[in-house]
Amino acid sequence: MKTVNFFKYAVFALALGLFATACDDDDPVKDPTEQGDGNEGNEPGGSDPEEPVEPTTAKFVITSSEKALDLKSPAYLKVFTDLTQTTSDVQIVGGENVVTAPDAFTQVSWNSDSKTFTGYIYGRGAITLGGAGLRSYKLDGDKMVEIGSAVTVENFGNTGTFGNYSYAAQISNPYVMRVSRSDDNTAGDNRYIADFTDKYAIDGVMPAITEIIDRGNNEVAMTLYYSNSDKAAVAFADYDLNVSSVIYDERIGASYGAQRSVRYAQAATDDEGNIYVFSGQSSNDNLVGALKIAKGSKEFDKSYHFNIGEKSGGYRFRKVYHIGGDDFLLECFPETGAVENMSTSGKMAVVNMKSLSFKWVTGFPEDVNSISIGFPDNADGKIYVPVSGASSMHGGGSGGGKPSGKAASATVTPTIYVIGADGVATPGMTFKNTELLKAITILK
Template sequence: MNRLLKNKSLLAAFAMLALASCSNDNNSGDTDPVDSTAKDKYFLAGTSSDGTTTFTYTMAVNDLAKDTLISTNYPGTIENIGSYTQWGYSGTKALFAISYQQGNPAPGSVFQLSSSGALKKIDDFVLDKGFNSIGSFSNYLVAAANGETLTGANDGKKGSVFYSFDLNNNNAITQYGTLTEGFVGGDQIGSFVGIADAGNNTFFTAVNLAVGPSARPVNPDSIYVAKMDAQAKLVRLYKDDRLSASGGQFRSARYGQIANDSDGNTYVFSTGYGATTKKSGALLIRKDAAAFDDSYYFNIEEASGGYKLRKVWNITSDYFLLEMYNTAGVVTSTVAATQYAVVRMSTKDFKWVREGFPAVSELTSTGWPFTADGKAYISAVTPNTNPTVYVIDPLTATAKKGISISGVSAIPGMGKLSPQSDIN
C-alpha cells in the first residue's frame, strides 16, 4: 500500500529531486530470507557508487548481531538512486531517511514493514525548506528548518519551521512556524537543535542564539532548552550557566544532543564549541521538572582525558553511547569524530569502546549509530574489508562483529521495524 503525501508543493519539489527506486529481484547467494511470520526486523542501508551515481540498498534482516555476510542481492532489497544522510525513528513503527541538502529542499522516504514482514518504501516526501535537525516525540517525528522567513501572523519575520510527521495519521506532514526573533529577549535570534520527548505531547529542543546578518553566536557560556507543545509553541524555557549551547555540528548540519533515559529523565549534552569557557559535558532535567537539576553536572571532557563529544544516543537505562572527536582539545565542525564511548549517567562512569572495535587509525568511515534491545550498533569501514556492523555491550563497552554487506562501500543507516497490520 503506497500512501504518497498529498502536499502539492512537496510533490512538485519531489518531482525534481526524488530518489528513484526499484526492487532488486536477484536473490542468489543469500541466506536468512524475508519470511512470512510477523516479527520485528532490522533495517539496513548500504551505499555504493559507480563514480557518477550513488546507489542506496535498503533491506530488512532478522539479526544484526550475527557474524554473517549478505549482499545487495538480499531478498526484498530496495534499490534507490541517490543517498540519505540522516535517519530518524519513533519507536519501531516507521523509519525516516532524509537527504540533507544544505538549506535546499530535502528529499526523503518513509520505510515500514508490511504485515508479513516485508520491507516497504511507503512514502516519498520533500521538506521544501530543507532541515537542520531531526528527532521524535509521542507519535511524531519532527524536522526543524532554522533561519527561515515566516508567513502568516509573523509575515516577514525570522523564525524556524517545524515539519511534524504524524505516525498515527498515515505519516501526514504539518508545518508549524515559530518566531525566533528575540526568543530569549533582546535582538537575539534563536535556532533549534534536537528533539526529545518531554511527556504530555510536548518535546524538548535546544536553543542556539545568534545576532546580526552573519548569525554570529552569542551567549557562548550559557545553555538554553525550550519545552514546546505539539504545535511548536513555547511552554517553558530552561537556562543554565554550567554548559554552553547544546548541539553537534558538521559544517551546516546540526545533531541533537538531548536524549531521555528509560525513566523519562532528560540529559542535555554540550560539546563546548567556539569561544566558550565551558567543558564538554551534560546536565539533567528530571522528568516533569521545571528547571535543570542543580545537583547534577557531568564533566565528560575531564572524564575522557580531554576529548569532546559530538553525538549522543541512549542505549538502555541510563547508559548512553557518545560519538567523540578524535583529537583531545581540538574541535571544529569539520574534523573527524570516529571514536566512541559508553557512559553511565547516574554514576558518571566513562568507558572507551576499544575492545573488539577497529582502532581510529584503521577506520575509513563510520555510519549513523543505532540503539535497540539494550545494545548499540555501529557500522564501520576498514581497508580491504566489507562494511560491517559492530554490536556494543553497554555494561562492558566491548564490541563484537555482526553482519557485513558485500557490494557496498558503507552502511550509513540502521534501524528496527515492527510489522504493521494495515500494510500489505
C-alpha cells in the same frame, strides 16, 4: 496490509522565529542565571519506557549505498531479523528483497508511534528529487514499502520524530517542517507558527533548533543554539511547537554536534524518561559536560553536573547515543583540544550518568581516518554501530574532511559493531566491501 498515501499533506512550522503562536505575554521565561530545584510547577509527563526488545526476533533495517558513488548513489533498504546474527559478506546493493530509493539518504528515523521509516535527502544527494526532501516507508511483511511520494523541504540540519510526526529543522533559520502520518488518511492543514518574541532572544539573536525530544503527553523538549551564546538552552512546547518556557544553564556549553551543515543530537532520554543534555563541542574546556532534566520536570537539576571534559582528560565529542539504562555512547574526537566543524571523530567512549564514569571503548576500529560511521540504534542494553570504509564524502569517522588519499582508498570490511555498557565492541554482521552502511534502524 493497507497502504495509504500519507504524503497528501505536510504541516509547516515556518516563520522568522520558531514556536510561539499560542504564547502570550505571561509565558514564563527563565533567566539565564536563574536556577530552579527541578521540581517546581511540574506535572507528570514523559513517554512510557520502551517495551523490551528480544534480539533474536527483532526486525531491523540496514540503509546502505554504493560506496564508489556515495551521495550519487541511491539508498538501498533491506529488512533483517535477529540482531544476534553474525552473517558474513552480506549484499544489500543489488541484492534480493531490497527496496531502492531513487535518492541518497544522509539521515533516517523510525517513528515508533506511527510505525513509519523516513529517509532524509540532503540536497547534494537529491538524484531525482532535485532538492532536499524526505521519503517515508512502512513495513509490509519483510520488506519496506514507500508510502506516497517524496516531500521537498528547505535545507535541513537536524531530523527526528515526535508524536506521529517526522521533522526536519533548518540550521540557519528557526524553521521546522513537520510531516504527519495518519492511518485514516485524514487531511491536514498548513500551519504557520508565529515568530519568537523578543523575550526569547539573547542580545537580539533568536535561536535555532538542534534537537526535538518527545516527552509524550503532547510535550516536547527542544535543545536550542544561539550563535552568540555558549550555554545550554532548552525550550518546552506542545506538538504544535507552542512554547511554554525556555530554560538556560551556564554550567555547560550549547548542546549540539556539528559537521558540515548537519546538526547532531547531543541530548537523549534514559530508560526512566530523564533527559540528559550534553555539550561536546564547546570551545571552553570547562563547559564540556552534561546536565539533567528529571522526568516531568521543566528545570535543570541544579544538583547534577557531569564534567565530561575533565573526566575524559580533555576530549570533546560530536554525537551522543543512548545504549540502555544509565549508559550512553559518545563519538569523540581522537585528540584533545578545540575541534573544528570538519574535524574527524570516531573514538568511542561509554559514560554512565549515575556513577559519572567514563571509559574508552575497546575492540572498535582505532584509525578513525579510515572509516565511516553510520547512524546506530539500541536494543536490550546494547548499541549497534555500522562501520564502513571511508569514501570520498564520508572520509574519517562521521564523514567529511578527507576527500582524497588514505581515507578515500581505505579498505575496511563493513561491519555492525555491538557495544554494551562494559565498553567492549564485538563485531557482528559483515557486508561486502562495496557497501557504505548509512544506518541500522531497529523496528521497535
